[in-house]
Amino acid sequence: MKARVSLDIMLKQGILDPQGTTVERNLPSLGFEGVSGVRIGKHIEVEVEAPSREEVAARVEEMARRFLSNPVIEDFTYRIENGSA
Amino acid sequence: MKARVSLDIMLKQGILDPQGTTVERNLPSLGFEGVSGVRIGKHIEVEVEAPSREEVAARVEEMARRFLSNPVIEDFTYRIENGSA
C-alpha cells in the first residue's frame, strides 16, 4: 500500500528554541495579543510504499530516528494520513 | 479559554522545495526504499488565549496570513489541539 505520512520534528523540552522565543517576544509589537508558548520546528510530508500499515509505521520511525531528526536535541511525532490499498 | 494550536506551513504546490528533493535523493543511499514525495516546511505550535474556539480560529488565521506564512509562496493549515475552558 502507499500511505501519506506527516511528521513533526520539534526541539526537546528545555532546549533553547531561538526562533520560537524571538517570534514570541515580537508578536505583541506586531499587534497579536494573548499568544504564548511559541515553538517552531520542521513539518515533513512523505509518501511511503510498504506492504502494511505496520510496515509503514516501522519504516517511518526508523527513518525519523536515524536521519530526519537528531535524537540528541529533537523529538518527533507522526501521523499516517491515508492508506490506499 | 486557552487553546494549543499547531500550524503547518508548506511551500505552495509547484514551487521547488530543494530541501525536500535533497532529502528524497539521499534516502535510498541510507537504506530507505519506497519513500517519495518528500516535502519539508515549518511546524509551529502556539498557545492562544481567546474568549471562544471561533475566536481562537479567527486569531490564528489572521496571524498565519499576515505574519507566520508568506502567502506569495506558502500555504498553511492548522489544528486546534485542545481547548480548556
Place this chain on the structure above:
Amino acid sequence: MTASLDLAESLGLTADEHERIVATLGREPTKAEIAMYAAMWSEHCSYKSSKIYLKTLPTEGPRVVMGPGENAGVVDIGDGLVAVFKIESHNHPSLVEPVQGAATGVGGIVRDIVSTGARPIAILDPLRFGALDEWRNRWLLGGVVAGISQYGNSIGIPTVGGEVQFDPCYRGNPLVNVLCLGIGRADRVIRARAERVGAVALLFGNKTGRDGIGGVSVLASRPFDSEAEAKRPSVQVGDPFAEKIAIEACLELAERGLLIGLQDLGGAGLCCATSETASRAALGMEVDLDQVPLREDDMEPFEILTSESQERMLAIVAPEDVAEAVAVCARWGVTAVAVGKVTEGDLVVNRRGEVVARAPARSLADEGPTYHRPARRPEWLDELRARDPLALPAPDDLGAALLDLLASPNICSKRWVFEQYDSLVQHGTLAGPGGDAAVLRVPGTGRALALSTDGNARYCLLDPRLGAAHAVAEAARNVACSGARPVSVTNCLNFGNPEDPGVMWQFAEAVAGMGEACRALATPVTGGNVSFYNQTEGENIHPTPVIGMLGVIEDASRALGIAWGAGRAVALLGETRAELGGSEWAWATHGFAGGAPPSLDLEAESRLVDLLASLAERELIESAHDCSQGGLGVTLAECAIASGIGAILDPATD
C-alpha cells in the same frame, strides 16, 4: 564515607580534593558548593594537568598589553589601538551535534574577545575530521561547516581563513577550533575584574536553562522523566541573533565607559564568571540567584550556577551607572538584571532567602589542584621513527604524482567550505580564505593585520617537540609571506587522555618545542586553550597543537598574496633537503607515516621571516607563498592556479 564525598567523587573530584574543600570551608560542602568546585576544578577550567607546563611558555613582549589569565590576549598595534585575539576548541559538543556544537564554539570565542571591549573583525576555523570515505565523517564535516556558516554569518563577523585536515585518528573525535580577532582602543581595554567594592554584577543576554549541565546533573534531586534527559550531553543550541544584539550592547556599554569589568559566561557558567572576576580583584561577591532570569522555573541552585546556556555576559558596573547600562541593553533588545554586588569577603550565593553556597572566590578560581601526571615516551614511537620514507618507491610519472597530491583531501582547494562563509562584511578583508594568511585592514589606519592558523599532527606524532616548533615556524612564515612581521601567538592544544603517560609526554614535549620556537621568533604566547580527552574508542588522537599567529603590516598597500605576475622571476628561499618523514606525499600516496619530521633551524627561520617582511616593505617582491604540506611542486601549482599564469622552472640552475 560522608554523603558529600560520594557526590564529590561522582563529579570527578578526588578524595584529597574533597578534603581540601572541607579544610577551606571548615565544614562539609553543600551540594551547590560541590557542583561549583567540581566545575571550577575541572580540567577545562583549572588546567590542572597542563598548568606546570604552560607556565614555561614565554608570555612577555614589548607589544603585550594583556597575556594569559584574562579573557583574551591583548597586543599593541600602534595608533592607540590594540589587537585582541584567542583560539578555543569545541570538540566534544561538535561530535554530539555538529551544527550546534560548532555554532556555540564560534559564539563562545567571540564573547571572549568582546569582553575586552574590542569589536570582533575576523574569525578563522581550523577543523580536523576522520577520513571522508566514511559517511559519518562527511555528516560531521557538513554539520560543522553549516554551524560556523550560520552563526558566524549571522553575527556579522567575516570568516576569513582556517584549514580543513583529515586523518583517521579524528574519526570519533573531530577537532573544531575557532580563532577570533578584535580591534579595541588601547586606553579602554576592559579587564575581567570586579574591581570595586559595592559595584553591581549585571547579568545580561539569554535566559538561563539547563544547557550543558552534563556531568553535574547527577546531583539533581528531581527524577528524570526520560533516560535520555538523564544523560543529556552538554549540547547547547546557539542563538546568533541574541549574540549579535549582546555584542552591540557590550560595545555601546564600553564606548560609554559604563564598564568596570566584563566577562563571558562560558564553561561553568555563572559560577565561573562570578568567582573569577571577584578573585582577580582579590574581592568577593554577594549573588542572589532569585534575580537570574530562568528558562525553566524548577531549576535548583547548582543548576543555575553551573548552567552553560549561551549568549550571556556578566558586567561589573558602578551602582550609579546601572540604570543607564540597563537602558542601553534594553535599546538593543537585551535583558539585563542585577544579580549581585562586589564585597570584601567570600563569594556568597543566596537562593530564596537562604545561603546555598559560601566559599572564598580565590579558592574556586585560582587554587585548583595542580597535577604532576606521569609522562613517559611511548614504546610504539621507536618503531614508527625507524621506518625510512626514502625507501618508498619514487613515482615514475612526476606530473601524475603532483596531480594526485593536489587532489588529495588535505591539499585540495577548500572553496566548497569557505564559500559558505561571509568573508566580506566590515569591508576590511584585503586577503580572504585560500591564501597563506588572512589580511585585514585596521579601520581608520594605514595598517593591516595578518592571521594564520597552522598545525601538523603527523609531525607531532613522530616528534612532538619538533612538530610543535614547526607549527610556530610555519605560522610565522605564512604571515611573513603576506608581508607582515609576526607579533604574537595564541594556541589550541588538542591532545588525548592525560591519564595515559604517553599523552602527557607528548604534551610536555610539544609545549617545550612551542616555547623554544616562540622565543626564537620573538612571538610571545598571549593565551589559548587546552583540550584533553580527545579519543575514539580509547584510541588517542595524534597530538595536535594548533598555532594562531598574528602579524602586523605597517603599510597595508604592501600586503602580498600568493598569485604571481606574468614574466616575473621565481626564487626559492631556504634550503631543500631529502626529508620525507611525515610528509603528505608519503601519506597520500602510500599511507605511510614514519621517519623523523624535517629538521628545523629556528635561527634561520627567524632570519627568513625578517627577510620576507623587509622584501615586502621595500616592494622588492610582488608575491610570496610558503612551501609546506605537499612540498615545492604543490606550492608552485597553487601560485599558478591562484593567478591563472603558468611558469617554466628549471631546478638545475643554481
Place this chain on the structure above:
Amino acid sequence: MARYDGRVKIGVVQFPGSNDERDAVWAIERLGGSAELLWHGDRDLRGADAVILPGGFSYGDYLRCGAIARFAPVMAEVEEFARSGGPVLGICNGFQVLCEAGLLPGALARNGGLKFICRPQPIRVENPSTVFTRRTARGRVLTIPIKHGEGRYITDRATLATMEARGQVVFRYCTPSGEVSAAGNPNGSLDGIAGVCNEAGNVLGMMPHPEHAVDPAVGAGSADGALVLGSLIESLAGARA
C-alpha cells in the same frame, strides 16, 4: 531642513541583526554622498533623500528573512516615502524586507543548493533607466559579490509577465560573458532574476551587494558596485540641482 553641506543625504536603516549597514554608510561616503544610520524603532527618516535597507540577518532571519523587520516602526515611514516616489534600495536582507512588506513583487526562498554562497557574481543590466542604473547600459555585465542563503527569487508566471513588460526586472545573474543560463545562476532564481524594481521604478531590491564592490582592494576586487550607488547619488544630486 537646511542642508549644511549640500551633499546628498542617504538614510541607512539599522535593524537589530543588520550587518552591512556600516559598509553601506562607508561606501556612500566614499562616493561623495553623506549617509546616516536610521534606528528601526524611530518613525523618522531624518530628512533623507533616499533610503537603503542594508544586508544582514534582521531578527536572526528567524521564521523568514525579513518577516519581523518589515513590521518595524521605521518601515511605516519607508513605505510612505516609497509610495510618494522616494528612492528606496533594498540590498540582500533589505530586498527580502521589501518583498515581505509588499513594496516589491515576489519572494526570496532558500537557495537551490541549500548552502550559503559568498563569491563575486556576474550580473547583467536589464533596465538601465532607473535612478539606480543610469550610469550603466543595457546588457552590461557587472561583477558584484553575493553573500546569501535565501536568494532564490520566485513569483508566479502572470506577475512575471507584467514585470517583464514594464521593465521591472533590473538585473539577472549571468556567466562572465553575459549569458543568462543555468550555469550563470547561483541559486535557482526564476529566469536568473537578481534584482527587481516596483512599477514606478523608485524602489529597487537586489540580492548582490554593491556596497562590497566599491573599493577593489577588498572583497571581490571589483568596483562595479560604484556604478549602482553612484547612479543613485547622481540622480539625487541632479534632482535637487
